Amino acid sequence: MKQLLEKHFGKFWLALVFAFLYLPLLFMIVFSFNSTRQDARFTGFSLRWYEALTRDTKIVEGFWLSLKIATVTGMLSAVLATFAAFVLVRYRRFLGRTVFSGMVNAPLVMPEVIIGLSLLLLFVGTQNFFGFPQRGMGTIILGHTLLGMAYGMVVIQSRLLEMNRSIEEAAMDLGARPMQVFFLVTLPNIFQAILAAFLLAFTLSFDDVVIAEFLSGPGVNTLPQVIFGYARRGINPTIYAAATLLIVTVTVVIVAYAVWVARATRRRDREIAAAMRAETVALSTN
């Protein structure tokens, strides 16, 4: 009886929280197909908001700009995060290590408002004294990279920590130079984590509005900035259409990835089982 109660309560609670998590997504998907600007009544199916989306030059331009910024941010973050993770994992002792680890981790807990504000002050200062950089795409990338690097570092650091060092040592024993060891042994081993760091930084950058608001210049508007501007003004189903496209993309990518991982695991299990069977057969015939 007790366990029955627990089981049903558990299912109820899981359903409740999942409903909470998915309600806004479902809402946007449904109302992106609405035929009027109505927000609470579904008046009929139409694709007019998708059509409006493709004609909205601000959104389209913002999308391409965000894509560029996110791609550069992702690559820059992945490279810097690899450096930072390598330093923290491999160099246990050097002057300023505490300061270094503090600086790497701090952006994780700093409010974005403060990261944006302090970088803005830096760029205003350098503009005053040296005349560059102009605020725009470049400064947004620098701001996003600070955040992406910190998150990427966490991912790569944990991979480096669990990596088996003996293969590196074997390569050294066989006469590989440190650079060769890194590029031929270490890098392929942590490549998945670097890719994950890239994706994480890409997503953070593609989604960020606060840092971009501080660091963008006149006429430079990323997609989140455009959406933020629309959102503050009121209801606009065009945004629901954009959201629906994003939800579909993310869902397809993530589900495909999960299925791929599950298949690979199952295949490996099958191969191991087959190998075991073959061994048993071989043993019994002998």
Added chain:
Amino acid sequence: MAISSIPMPGKRFVIGVPFVWLFVFFFLPFLILLYISFVDMGSDIHPFKPLWDSTAGVLKLKYENYLSILRTEEGAPLFKTLYVDAYLRSIGYALITALLCLVLGYPFAYFIARAPESVRPALLLMVMLPFWTSFLLRVYAWKGLLADQGVINRFLMSIGIIGEPMQMLYTNVSMLVGMTYVYLPFMILPLYANLVKMDFRLLEAAYDLGTTPFKAFWLITVPLSKAGIIAGFMLVFIPCVGEFVIPSLLGGPENLMIGRVVWDEMFTANDWPKATALAVVMIALIVIPLAIYYHYTGERDEGAKS
């Protein structure tokens, strides 16, 4: 072991690249922030005035930038300013949000951890999926859901719970719903990571000895998951204090939080020293709970090692 003890020719380069990067784009900006918070900007808009007064030969730090956070004018009562209100409100929202996330997320994480091992990855994937889609868009959706003529009000009216629309948007309701919604996964994931490692045979032992499920939960599960609770609480509390987007979209003028106030001082009032002073106090508010947290967890780690 072997590699790090061999002097690597590239070591200086490997450390140097991220170090210089972080120094220029994180540490230096923070120093400038601190610097400007002490500048007496006066009427001319030049925030990079020297603090060193060469005629008098003294360092002129304008503490009034900080004092004016605490009182509107000299002699006015302390702590009665919109800034203090905004700080308190930010901390209040962050605390309530963290508590709501805990109440919703704890049973959720617990039941996922106790679900059959084969379905757990799918359930976790379902938690992460909304998290990967745009944060901004998900917050925006609540605007439509909570509006006076929105889906939720219409639904409640159609089943007869309320006679006329409740105002939920631009109130504490919409603020807390939005913040809880966004930060719930930050609570669920550390709690799950903690609970999944728990040995549930301990509970069975307690049942065998005649404990009620509630008592067993309270005396065994909760204390064992303390680290997960604290981690989740910090992960929700800290970003909530500095939240900017949610109050901008879902809050009204009465729901002003400190992130927005900093923005307004910077770009609307153009009072850079005030904006930076507010930011410095905000950092202190975040660093203090964090320092307490590290103090306790650090001590426990050392205890575990010895």
